Amino acid sequence: xxxxxxxxxxxxxxxxxxxxxxxxxxxxxxxxxxxxxxxxxxxxxxxxxxxxxxxxxxxxxxxxxxxxxxxxxxxxxxxxxxxxxxxxxxxxxxxxxxxxxxxxxxxxxxxxxxxxxxxxxxxxxxxxxxxxxxxxxxxxxxxxxxxxxxxxxxxxxxxxxxxxxxxxxxxxxxxxxxxxxxxxxxxxxxxxxxxxxxxxxxxxxxxxxxxxxxxxxxxxxxxxxxxxxxxxxxxxxxxxxxxxxxxxxxxxxxxxxxxxxxxxxxxxxxxxxxxxxxxxxxxxxxxxxxxxxxxxxxxxxx
Amino acid sequence: xxxxxxxxxxxxxxxxxxxxxxxxxxxxxxxxxxxxxxxxxxx
Numbered sequence: 001x002x003x004x005x006x007x008x009x010x011x012x013x014x015x016x017x018x019x020x021x022x023x024x025x026x027x028x029x030x031x032x033x034x035x036x037x038x039x040x041x042x043x044x045x046x047x048x049x050x051x052x053x054x055x056x057x058x059x060x061x062x063x064x065x066x067x068x069x070x071x072x073x074x075x076x077x078x079x080x081x082x083x084x085x086x087x088x089x090x091x092x093x094x095x096x097x098x099x100x101x102x103x104x105x106x107x108x109x110x111x112x113x114x115x116x117x118x119x120x121x122x123x124x125x126x127x128x129x130x131x132x133x134x135x136x137x138x139x140x141x142x143x144x145x146x147x148x149x150x151x152x153x154x155x156x157x158x159x160x161x162x163x164x165x166x167x168x169x170x171x172x173x174x175x176x177x178x179x180x181x182x183x184x185x186x187x188x189x190x191x192x193x194x195x196x197x198x199x200x201x202x203x204x205x206x207x208x209x210x211x212x213x214x215x216x217x218x219x220x221x222x223x224x225x226x227x228x229x230x231x232x233x234x235x236x237x238x239x240x241x242x243x244x245x246x247x248x249x250x251x252x253x254x255x256x257x258x259x260x261x262x263x264x265x266x267x268x269x270x271x272x273x274x275x276x277x278x279x280x281x282x283x284x285x286x287x288x289x290x291x292x293x294x295x296x297x298x299x300x301x302x
Numbered sequence: 303x304x305x306x307x308x309x310x311x312x313x314x315x316x317x318x319x320x321x322x323x324x325x326x327x328x329x330x331x332x333x334x335x336x337x338x339x340x341x342x343x344x345x
Contacts, residue, residue: 009324013312018324040303040310040320047321202324 001195001205004150006127009197010044013302015242017066017199020154021048022126026055030154032069035108036243041069042076054079060156060199061142062087062099064106071109085116086141100168103260104236137181138165151194158184159196161204164214166235170228171265178222185214229269233262237281238290241300248297253278314341
C-alpha cells in the first residue's frame with residue numbers, strides 16, 4: 001500500500017492514536033496521541049517535519065488518545081489549532097465527563113484552540129484539499145477528512161480495518177448514537193477512495209471489506225445493547241491497563257466501582273456483583289490476549 | 303524515549319524506527335522486531 005506523496009503516518013500502540021503528518025511548506029498534523037506519550041510525539045513530529053514549520057494541528061475528535069499531545073505540540077511548535085465545532089463547548093469548559101477523561105480514568109493536558117470547522121468545510125492540509133465530513137457515532141462531534149484529489153480518507157475512529165471506536169453515547173442517554181454510526185458508515189461507503197488512514201492501526205485499501213465487518217459488528221450492538229455495554233467496559237479497562245501496565249488482581253473489583261463510567265455501565269446494563277464483574281472481565285480479556293495474570297497481578301500484554 | 307539509550311522505553315525502538323514503521327513492509331517490520339529481542343524488549 002503506497003501513500004500519496006507528502007503523507008506520513010506516525011503509528012504506535014493503541015494508547016496513542018495515529019498522528020498523520022501532511023507535509024507542505026507549512027505542514028499540518030492530524031491528532032496528537034495520548035498525553036503520556038506527548039514528549040515522544042513532539043520528537044516524532046519534529047523528525048517527520050525535517051526542519052519545516054508546523055503550521056497547524058487539527059483533531060478528528062477530542063478524546064484523550066487523539067488530543068492528549070495538543071498542549072505539548074502547541075508549546076513546542078506554536079502551531080495554530082483547529083478542532084471540530086461540536087467539541088468547542090466541551091473544550092471551553094473542559095468537560096471531564098463528556099470528554100471521557102476522569103470519568104473513565106483517562107487524562108489529558110488542557111489546551112485551547114484558535115478556530116473550528118464543521119461538515120462540508122474545505123481545508124488545505126499538506127499538498128491536498130480536504131473536505132470535512134461529520135462522523136457522529138463513536139464521538140457525537142467527530143469528523144473525518146476526505147481528499148478526492150489524494151483519494152484518501154482520514155477516518156479517525158469512525159472506521160478501522162477491524163471495527164470502529166466504541167459508541168459510548170448510546171449507553172448514556174443518546175439513543176440515536178448507533179443509528180448515527182450507521183449513517184456515518186453509509187457516508188463512507190459512498191466515497192470514492194483508495195486508502196483509509198484510520199485513527200488506530202495501519203492504513204488499508206480494502207474499504208469494502210472493512211465496512212462489511214463494521215456493519216456486522218454494528219448489527220450485533222443493535223440487536224443486543226448489552227453487547228455494546230460489555231464491549232465498552234473491555235475497551236476502557238484495556239486502555240487503562242495500557243497506561244498502568246499492571247494492577248493487583250485483588251484491586252480490580254474496587255477499581256471497577258471507582259471509575260464512574262464503568263460502575264454506571266454495570267449498574268445500568270450488566271448488573272453483576274463486583275467480584276463477578278471483575279472475574280468476567282479479566283477472564284474475557286485474557287482469552288482475547290489483551291491481558292494476562294502474572295502471580296497476584298494482571299498485566300497488559302501489548 | 304530513554305535519554306541514555308535513545309530507545310522508546312515501551313517498545314525499545316529508535317525514533318527513526320517508530321517514524322518509519324507505518325511505511326515498512328511486513329518483512330522490514332519483522333527485521334526490526336528481531337532486533338528488539340537483542341535489545342532486551344519484553345517478548
